[in-house]
Amino acid sequence: MPDNPQPAPGHEFALPGHAVLAIAGRDAVAFAQAQCMNDVAALGDGEWQWNGWLTPKGRVVALFALLRHDADTLWMLLPDASAATLAADLQRFVFRSKVTLTPLAMPVAGRFGAPRQAQGSTFAKAGDGGVELDMGGDGGPRTLRIGPMPASVDADALARWEAADLAHGLPRLDATQSSQWTPQQLSLERLRAFSVKKGCYPGQEIVARTHFLGQAKRGLALFDATPAPAAGSDVVACGRGIGTVVSAAAGACLAVLPLEREPGPLQADGIALHHRPLLGGLAR
Incomplete structure (x- = not known):
């Protein structure tokens, strides 16, 4: 019997940190195109992409999946950010646009198994009003479901x-x-999550300048670490801080580090970091 039993492929579990923000109205696509860092206009009905909202200095406020239901309806699936807070922040830029921003009280669930209908960047609508997304990659199949029925809590699966x-x-x-x-510091080109060719959006000048002048000097690196160091911890090499832990989960962390650095042992919070390659296949 394995030390860490894995959930059965059909087992659904709650993703409690996720939230959904609806952008609706005849100017929904135009508004999102002007605010978000990826090319929203390139989406067709029933398609989704990784996207984000930046500060004027080009820093990522929120990273999300953006779903286009139709020309008047978009959903932001937010893994970490508050839908109510983001709605309030975006509301300042609505001006005369015919658009409404509405947090949706819809539960989000995950499942380690292939989607029943969704595939790649095409999501599927269920008869009960829910939506299914393909979150699989080189690490195996995964399915994410948005509403309407809540799933059970499973801390290990989460x-x-x-x-x-x-x-x-x-x-x-x-x-x-x-x-x-x-x-670029978050290596989001791997997810095709931003555009350097579309029109203006907050932070676009910083993103485009970094891309076209080849000034990206830092990016993401994945490490095994037990226990995982806290987000915000310094990554240390030879007693000197060279980067920062951005995200941490069970036994793993992502850190922003120089793209060119000397080989050698790394640690964060006194915990040894063991590098391993990032998996592909999650780009949409």
């Missing part, structure tokens, strides 16, 4: 889900790490 996010290079930004990092 920890495994969060560790899988990190393994695929999806940083989970708690309040201490929000607004701290540029998309």
